Amino acid sequence: MSAATATLALTDQSKATLRTAAYGAVSLLAAASDKPGEAATAGTTALLSATGEIGHVLNAKSKDIRLTGKTVAALADQVLPALTAAATLVDTQNPAEATNFRTTVLIAVEAAAATSRPGQPVVADMTRKIAAALRTGN
Template sequence: MSITLTDQDKLTLRTAAYGAVSLLSAADAAGSPHKVATDGSIALASATGPVGHVLAEKTKGAKLSSKSVAGIADQVLPALTAAMSLLKKQDPAEADNFRSIVIVAVEAATRAHKGEPSPTMAEMTRKITGALDAA
């Protein structure tokens, strides 16, 4: 099945995926947030399928307009749920692909943290997964 995404839909997907990595990076402020962001972003850049093409587009957008973690979460968590909803309506398999892409990026980002993820990163991971599953 083919999916049709508007520019706004694509922006929602990019905001959701890259925003999830940004949230984890912010949650690891005391550790190595740049490594978290790099590893998560590499995972997103390695995505395949229609969503992979959207994430690979070099366009402006997906700007997170807050400097606080709470503000970023206010943008990203609803975007994750919205992305899943719009993809489920068009192609449930692509919704599953998007979920997998984000989960792999989250795992790559948290693996960048030395040792076990901090309680803050673990909680942020739970919130990201909850937002993906809320649709």
């Protein structure tokens, strides 16, 4: 089976890590946004539009997403390493799905960021931090 057609062999814990990372990225961007509710809705809608195996994981009805940070800093401490771990995990099994995961999260973050007023430096900075965490998974 080629890498392009390989499936992901994910444990329940691995699926939880992927969901926590993706939905955590949206939550982190929303927390930094001037319109958090709109940002969360736009980002979540983008995640729910994901396709491929990653789409199935992100769309599964689950209560395993654990985001416990009460501040942006505490949330970032949890989400940014989860993004790196999730990207690394998928990359080791299926590089095409790893690209799908990264692209899906970045589109969700972009959708969330688009709800903010133009020129919000905090949102732009958080977007860069999320993208960097995803890249370190390569």
